[in-house]
Structure formats: C-alpha cells, structure tokens
Amino acid sequence: MEIPRNALDPRKIEEIKQRFPETPEETLVEVFTKAALAKEAWKEVSVLKTEKKNTVLLKAASLIREKAEEIKKANSKDMERGKQKGLSKALLDRLLLNDKRIEGLAKALEDVASLRDPVGEGETWTLPNGLVIARKRVPIGVIGMIYEARPNVTVDAFGLAFKAGNTVVLRGSSDALESNKILVSIIKEALKDEGITEYAVNLIEDATRASVLPLIRARDYLDLVIPRGGAGLIKFVVENATVPSIETGAGICHVFVNHDADIEMAVKIVDNAKTQRPAVCNAAETLLVHSQIAEKFLPAMAEVFAQKGVEMRCDERSLEIIKKAGYEAVPATEEDWATEYLDLIISIKVVDSVEEAIDHINTYGTKHSESIITSNLKDARKFQEEVDASTVYVNTSTRFTDGGEFGFGAEIGISTQKLHARGPMGLRELTTIKYYVFGEGQIRK
C-alpha cells in the first residue's frame, strides 16, 4: 500500500482501534488513511471548474485506450485466479476485460465528460427584508462505493462522482483486485497529468470482509456510501452503516397482465422483461395474470417460455392452465414470491383483481420496477398510484429502468429507497444543495 506518511494522526489511530477491536490494524490504517486523503482531496476537487474535470475524464479515457494491453495483462491474473478458485462462468464473464470492454470503459468516461455538470445549478429568490437566497447544487463530498466483481464499476463510479465534484473511496471485490489496481493507477496518472491531487480516487486494496465495517462507519470522513451487490452486502450495510447510505439494486420486479390486456403485446413485454437480460435487477421475476384472461394468455406465454428454456414456478391455478396446454411447469412455494432469481426462472400467479395484484406487489416487491399491461385508464392509474416502487410502467417492459435509457447519460446505481434518490441515480443524485445568503447587515427580529 502506497500512502503518504502521517496522513492520519497517530492518536486518531489509537481511538479507531478501540472502536473496531475485531478489525486488523493494517485494515483500519488503510481504510482510515484513504478516507482521510479523500476528504483532504475533496477541498481541491469540490471547487474544480467543469472544463478541468472534463479534461481529466478525457485524459483518463485516452490513457485507458493506450494501456489496453497492460489492463488485459492485469485482468488475466484475476481471470486465472478466478478459474483456479472455481468462480462460476457468469462471474468470470463479469470479471473479463477484453478489447471491446476496455473501449467501453474509455467511452463511458467520454460520455460522462459530455454530460452537463449539475454543480452550481439552482434557483434564487429575495426575501422581503432584502436578503438574497440562492439554493445551489454542490458536490456531496467523499463517496464510498462497495461493489462486487465487475471492474467497470471502478471507472464508472469515479467518472460520475468526479464529474459531480466528489472524491471516492472504492472497495471493489478481491476477485477483481489486479484489474481495479491498474484502472485506479491509470486514473491517478490522468489526475496528476492535469495537476490535480491523485487522492481524488482511492482504492481499498484490502478487499477482505474486514474492510467493509470501518468504511461504512467512517462518518468523520465519508458523506455517503453506496453498496452495489447482492442482498447480503446491502443488508449488512443497511444494518451497520453510520455513514448515510443508499440502498441499490435488489429487484423483485413484476409484470401484471390485466383482464383487458392486448395478448400479443403482453407476451412480447413479459418475454422481454424476463429473458432479454435475466441477470440484472430490472428483469421481471414474477408474472401476475388476471383470472379472466389467464386461460387465453398463459398458453401463449408458456409457449415462448418453453422455447427459451424459462422454468415456470406456478400457483395452483396457473399450473393447471399451463399443464393443460401441454407445457412443463412446477408448483411455486411461498419463498418463490420473495426470490430474485436473476436467472431464466419465473414465478407465475393468477389474481382476481388489480387490487390483488397491487397487494401482492406491495408485499413481495422490492420497490424497484413494476408494470401493468392493460387497455383501461382507470386500472392503469390505480396501479401507478398505489404500487409503491421507484418506477411504475404501463404497457412496457420493466427493463427500461436505467439511467441511460431514461436519458440521464449514465447511472451509478438504481436506488430502491425513498430518501435522497429513487430509481436510476445520475449526476444530480451525486450532489446535495447548499444555501448561499447575501445580506447588507440584516438581523433577525
């Protein structure tokens, strides 16, 4: 670990050791030193002009292209270790950086450079006593990111956070350590080339479980922590963080096919929501079907699922219809309604009303993305108003919940909580507001 000496006060280290008696000292030193460096660096980064930030992003993009061979070499070490460790094919695929993906990393930074900088946007008004108030967007500060396998998050998270004037402490997966290290070193090079502190980006190299707790409790240094990963990680952060956090990602998304749905449209949408990319959070996991349309719709749907190898886990009524139509299906258990498969599996349930569909979704959903297929306005409105989720669709696929698709240019995650950010989080969600008040000697009466 290369860190400047004396970045952290030795007395502070003693106090920290007492707060985290079970964490190895070198983990604490690394986490708190890098958090302190990020906080110090923020003073410089928070006031950078947009132009300068863009220059750094473009420089990093071009360095990534230049150093593609080095990146692939580092990545191959991770891949090798992953294979030996027996990582699944899907995980290895997420880990892989090939020429196309490296170009994607560079392109992503260029895209962020082209986005409008939200810092400084705002509104202003004048009070009766002459005080002028300006409410402006400002950077949040130091953002901690805890994420799994995919090394592209390293580049994306830095790019978005930096463009919004923040510094980052990244804690990626140990599986991607070599890839993350080289990517961070390239970003640091771009920063230094432009005369900006390299501590705008910081990578926690101790990617053991031990480094998570001190990071999410480093309240004196971090302003926000964003976990991106499985339900276990999210739960751990929610239960243990004292740094404000944003819950992301878990998506038990539903499509509800109402009694008056256009069957052809419904089949196309449900198919897309389930199979277009089953491993992502906005893919559908449960299909709800109105009982009045079930006998017509389910056989048509089952045909597509059977063709595409989607396992159907059904309640009693849907099971009977699908089997009668000659397709294979299995009974669903209570657990199925609460499971995010992220795979070619779907749970299916017949309901008797839009109310029952809404109740089911509000009970088992994760407040992510929900869709109704219907042709009547009343049910569409009812569903949209009463389903408690970040994004509620009518007659389209849940797969659209995405910063790029929504026109935000990029996203740092999809928030499933209600505080601060909800749905796709773009640059704006990486800022906070600040009041600037200008007086001429006014006092309060």
Place this chain on the structure above:
Amino acid sequence: MEIPRNALDPRKIEEIKQRFPETPEETLVEVFTKAALAKEAWKEVSVLKTEKKNTVLLKAASLIREKAEEIKKANSKDMERGKQKGLSKALLDRLLLNDKRIEGLAKALEDVASLRDPVGEGETWTLPNGLVIARKRVPIGVIGMIYEARPNVTVDAFGLAFKAGNTVVLRGSSDALESNKILVSIIKEALKDEGITEYAVNLIEDATRASVLPLIRARDYLDLVIPRGGAGLIKFVVENATVPSIETGAGICHVFVNHDADIEMAVKIVDNAKTQRPAVCNAAETLLVHSQIAEKFLPAMAEVFAQKGVEMRCDERSLEIIKKAGYEAVPATEEDWATEYLDLIISIKVVDSVEEAIDHINTYGTKHSESIITSNLKDARKFQEEVDASTVYVNTSTRFTDGGEFGFGAEIGISTQKLHARGPMGLRELTTIKYYVFGEGQIRK
C-alpha cells in the same frame, strides 16, 4: 393503550421479540402495532386530494381552539409533574401551553393548509422510442418523529407530514405525555370527522428510552425517522437506526469578522446571532476575528456582550485585547470550540486569514449555518464556496436559517446532513419522487 386487536400478526410479534431481547414486550407491541397501523393508514392518506387534506388541517385547528381549556388542563398535569421532578425553568417554559401558544398551534395548522401541496409536482419527457416518462413528487410514507419536551412539535409534525401525504408515528417526551395525548386525540377527532382513518397519526405513549430502538429499526414499516433533540439522541439514532434517518439540529455556528468588515455592522450581526435567541440551533457559538481588525472590533463587541451578560471564552490573543479594554473574559479550552452552548456564552478566537477561519469552521462546525462579515467579494466567495455547511451567509446573521424565514412556510427541522435534505426542511423534503412511464408495447433492445 387503545389499539385494534390483531393489528399485528402474533407470529410477527414472536419474531420481533427475538430481534429485541432487551425491550419489554409491551413496548414492542405498542411500537410495532402503531407502526403497522400507520403503514396501513398510508394507503389511504397517500392518495388523498389536497382539498381533503386541507379540510382536515383546518378542522384540527378549529378543534384545538374549541378545546383550549381541556388542553391547558392536560398540560397543567405535565407542568405539575415537571415541577415535582425539578425540571429547569427553561424546560418548563418549553413545556407550557398557554392561550397564546394554543392559538399558535391552531394557526400553524392553518398556515400548513395554505401552503402549496408538493405532491404531484414534477416534470415529463418523451424518449426517442416514444416512452413517456413523468417524474413526480409523491409522499414518502410513514415518518417516525422522536422529539423532546415541546408539545407543539406534535401538532407541527403531523400537519406538515399529513399535508405531504404521509402518516406519522410520534414518540414525544414523557414530560409532555398528557399534552401530547390530548393533542393527538384532537387530531384523531378531526380525521374521523372528515371520514379519514385516525391512524394517520399515532402516538407512542411509552416514552421511556426503551421505545426508541424498536422504532428506529422498524424498517418494514417506517420509511424515514427524524430525531429532534439533543446531541445524545441524535447520536443514538445515527448509530442504531436501520430506518433511513435525517440528522437535525445540532448547531455550532460561527460568525467570522474579516479584516475589512464594517465594524458597526459586525457588532450588530454578532450580537443578533448570539443573543437574539441563544437556546436555538442557529444561534452563534463561536466568534472568529481577523487579527488585523481584532484590536478595533473586539472592544466594541465586548462592550455589548458585557452589557448583555454574555460570558466570553477567549483564545490567548482575544483574551488579551478584551481584558486590556477593561472587560471580563475567561480563557477558552479546546473543548469550547466543539461546544454548542445554547446559552449566553460565546467562544472567541483571533485568526490570521480567511483560510484559517474556514479551516476552523470545517473542523469544529456542525455543517449548520456560518457567516462572514466582509466588504470584499473575493473572500466572501471563498468563504461561501469552501465552508461546508447547509447555509453560508455574507453580512447577515446565522439566525435566518429557518423554514419560515426562507419562505417555505414551516419546517419540520433543520437538516445538518447532506443526503435528501439540507438546511430547513419544508413540505418538499417530506416527499420523494416516483417515475411513471407510459408505453404502447415498447420493449428494450
């Protein structure tokens, strides 16, 4: 405790008991039952039309006026108990409800009724593929409030939360229990009179310490928890809550008198910031003075403070100047810079530059409200950009940080965190956003 039977599933109670082994069962039953009732009530409250919400608020206001005698009678029990318990004069004053304050409670509800409802506000755009996205403000859900002595918070918190379509679980102080009970019963009457569920408002009557932990961890029921009170309460909530929370209130606010300040203006502003209402969070606690103006400014300031009985706790340089001018003062300790006095005490320090002032504030401040008195634009801008606080003033008093003063009509607290809300929190901060997407069969490619 009057609660409907079976409001909470008995199996759920068993699970909850295991999660909180140290909390008395009846506390858990009360907290979780009321949280569950609030969540159920939210289905109804979240979709109420603005008109209907206003009718309830006005009805509650008129019932409060009608029942002023009953309110005073209940309040006198709290006052009696408080006196016996030996509560301080300041605390007893906060607890008191007299005719003027009861009128104030009614008026506050009427003011909230007159505010614009933020629910449903938003923006809309159309994607290239024809999808129409509407990003609208919607209620947050169930809001928990934990607060101390002042019974007016009971009415204000309900009013603001309800106007924004939320339901509340209130956990006030045991000292104010009788007052809170009658106020909540009056609000419930207003709700029932208008045919709306009385569980839009819920008061936890077990105001022991034991009820705080389950409330701030009732993640299945609450969407937000707002603690209002002393540093101890805020810290406990921040360290233990799993429900998203907003930190409010602690204010170590500074006024920095720069070398080129108008001395008369500076004296007037510092006096106002310190003495106009010393017990509130936006009052100043520390005065920073540029060394080039200290010998002129400090004697003038000390004269006012001496007249008003403000104790001055000084660093070495300011102590010397003030004593030489013939005023009493005492040396400050390191602890003074980190203390929110909420009293007629001020700490004073001489600094050599605007940079040193900014550093001091960013080290000891609580990110609340900070002010610079200066006549040059460069330092004013630097101070405003680099001081990390919700509100940064030039040439005016920190006392203006207030929802009413800012023109928001009312506030539920002042946020000193950066996530979701910062500074005075009005109706808008009690909402979240939701995406409504309308398609005609579009699928993702």
